[in-house]
Amino acid sequence: MKSSTINEYNEYKTEIVKKYTLFLSQYPEIFSDLISGSIFDFAIYDSLDSYDSGSPIDIFNVLSNGNGIEIKPGKAMDADLELALSVEAVEKLIKTKDREEYARLLGSYFNEPDEENGWIDFMLHKRTQILLDMGYGRFAQAAGILEDEYSK
């Protein structure tokens, strides 16, 4: 059984991120493909311009600790990557009913990004091969990010 811990809950700057961390904590199995010690940032942006300039409105990180996940406010010290999400995307993601619906919507924000309706993106902080070895390839597939029309 995987578990989730949300640390320093009152330290998150925005309500939307508080809601998102609560939402993610329901589904620690989303992160089960990642090896223990994997850590990455979730950064929330209010516009593409703020993404370009690297100015998120809020940021938290998720550590896969082998038993589940630990969610903490702020940037991780040595994050593997940053998952960037628009506010619009997060607002809709937290309303999804189950893990499958969440993955489908997350995938659609990656595959059909739209400045107004929502988007996600990611920035790698480590080399692709290292991240693949850590399980991020399987994680991305499970999250609906890495797929094509003919793999469905």
Added chain:
Amino acid sequence: MSKSSELEIKNKYTGEVIDTIQADTPESVRDKIKKIYESQHLLNEMDFFERAQHLSKYASKMRFKKKKLKDLIVAEGGLPIKYSEWELNIVLTGFRFCDWYYQFIKDKPLTGIEGEQNVILKYIPHGLSACISPRNTPISLPLYQMGANYLVGNGALVKPSTACPLTMLEAYSTMEDMDLPGLDALNLVIAPGEWAVDEFLKSHLIKIIMTVTSSHTAKDILVRYGRLLKKTADKSMGVAMYTEPFKQFFFECAGNDAGIVMDDVNLEKVAKFNAIASYTNSGQQCFSMKRCIVHQDIYDDYVECLIKEIEKLRYGDPTDPTVDIGPLGSRRILMMMEVMVADAKEYDVKIYTGGDKIDTGEDYGLFYKPTLVEIKPELCENLSTAPFLWREEAFGPVRSITKAKDMKDAIKLANASNYGMRAVVYTSNLNNIEIFKRDLEAANIYINARPMLVDVTIALGGIKDSAYPSGCKYYPQELVYQKYIYDGTPTNLKDIK
């Protein structure tokens, strides 16, 4: 088209002029070559990972333009919108993770037999690359060519097809918008191959010519190069001395892929895969499954399943997300399909479905219905007498099917081809899988794989007439040369000082 003209780009389905652009002239092509050559140092001032990071960032930018790019791919390429998604994803995913290629071109220290570590292999970019892309992929192949060269540090001049250059122009303008570092070492040429290739061949600044094209067109480039060499022959010393320097040629060419279906699989499921693998993008794919070879015991049942799947394919307006088959890229392809089917009919073949065209009489809105033609196995073995449809690449929605006695016989039929790009088998027999892996003559072997599977991390390549040199495509490994460096300083410095 003359050597300096405006170029009208038409919608392949409606015939509407999408845009009119200025084509290059031989002078402007030469200017671009010179500018790229002089700017290549900008790429080499960055290391591999910096360039990889820029490409990754570029892929991110391009995702936000997907709608516009997809609309262009559909309009100027005639590709169905659902296929345009695949076309874009495959190249953008490749860019996003392009640092993965480092493992192939990183420095390799060698340990000598005596245990000395004096040798290092370094991988050095060849230099300016001229790239020629086909019309069936308005963005994936030309952008790959450009990106792979950028990644290793070669300047690149990419010539998209004049039938569909707008998507690449849009892709290039995104590079301009984001001020891609080193962009002066990359450019596009909008010009027909008839004379642009000669400009590339003539230029001493161009070190690589890479193209994705039919095998015959690729060979024609070599013929042109031979003629150029001949012109420069100096016989004053009694033997011909050719002053024209060597170039590197990388050709990714035609495929005539076989798909073998054995008698131990679910016929309905495999038939679904087969229909997608054979007819996606109207069969205008080098790696499309073109020759189906089916075990004789299930042949009739399988054909029935396959026909059902083929007849489910919808053709028509490529902007319609339910459409599987868009218009053909050119009248020449339509003619080729007609000729292949007419030639096959001379051999007492059976046309199970299709065999008709929709011809608007114009150069747009051209369709050939998805067609399946049975060719008797005895007609397939001798390539000098086999129908065109069996021995040449059918670059459109016409496919052949034949029957085999067993795996050995199926492999013999599959190998009866001048081409060797990919091949797939569907079987649950582990022994047959091993035989297939060992004996099938193709550079890429797929076993029980889903259709349209392209692993961006490896070269698509091919053997026989599917690539030159064998296995070649346009990936970083091919765009560099290996420099052997022996440094005897640690061992010998005291002796030579």
